[in-house]
Amino acid sequence: MPERAIDFSKPIPLFPLGSCVLLPHTTVPLTIFEPRYRVMVEDALGSDRIISMGIYSSDSQPDDHSIRECVCVGYIAKYEMLAGGRYHILLQGICRAKIIEEVIHTPYRKVTVQPTTGDQIMEIDLQEERARIERLLHDSRLMGLSSIGAVNHWLSSEIPTDTLIDQTTLMTCSDNEIRYSMLRERDVYQRAAWLTEYLQKTRHLIEIAEKYGLPRSDDGYCLN
Structure with a gap:
């Protein structure tokens, strides 16, 4: 609608x-x-x-x-x-x-x-942001997470980037304070930047877990 x-x-x-x-x-x-x-x-x-x-x-x-x-x-x-x-x-x-x-x-x-939708951004203007996010979604370490696997299952070039960002945020981040901050953020570029950083940090945690043999949860996410 x-x-x-x-x-x-x-x-x-x-x-x-x-x-x-x-x-x-x-x-x-x-x-x-x-x-x-x-x-x-x-x-x-x-x-x-x-x-x-x-x-x-x-x-x-x-x-x-x-x-x-x-x-x-x-x-x-x-x-x-x-x-x-x-x-x-x-x-x-x-x-x-x-x-x-x-x-x-x-x-x-x-x-x-x-x-509070912010300025209308054309899809072509989000190409760089989308490319960074998709590279991370297809990263071999991140693809071991069930949440990332679920994102990749429905991901296609026809899905607008702002939709991709919101869907990925909801499916990969369970922290309601972060989700609310993403709901409050009007700027799609800022939301893209946050998601990119979040995925990068997640990948880094997985890399550390692999290096030191830390245990993981059922979905493949490393546990502290």
Whole structure:
């Protein structure tokens, strides 16, 4: 669903979590069981299927429900209704956005948001960044990681570079603070630079593990 099809003039349902970050061009499976969020999904399915996914502030107190400024606007690509009114949904990230204000709404929260996609960059202008990333993805040491193998499984020349960056970030990095920083970063060049450095550091760790015979986890990633 293209960004231009989202009506940013009206409030969008907000689904906040404490430990899950959605990025554009990626999908996450979610189980919806709280009554208020079941209503949210029902309402979204009855309209445009749009939900914004946010994350609680890291310094929030147990009774504080503050949300970080940046969210990812997503589209319910698939859903399955379960017994008891619960849902399994597949939420597909569409675009980066920031919260402008929260509007009074029950039983779930709604916010008005503004897209933060940054400047439109032509694919030809990202050739060098993409070449560096693809060289690392095809590096013999990194290809031993299951996450890198999964990236290479669907990688093709037809996938836009910004999609490649977001997908690879989500699939290779489990740190939600880093994922959020990548959600907040508008500049695709900065996101490309971070991912390149991250893959280089990962390769270096694997090289050290091979040199000193350090143990590895099931996916081939070296353990400290």
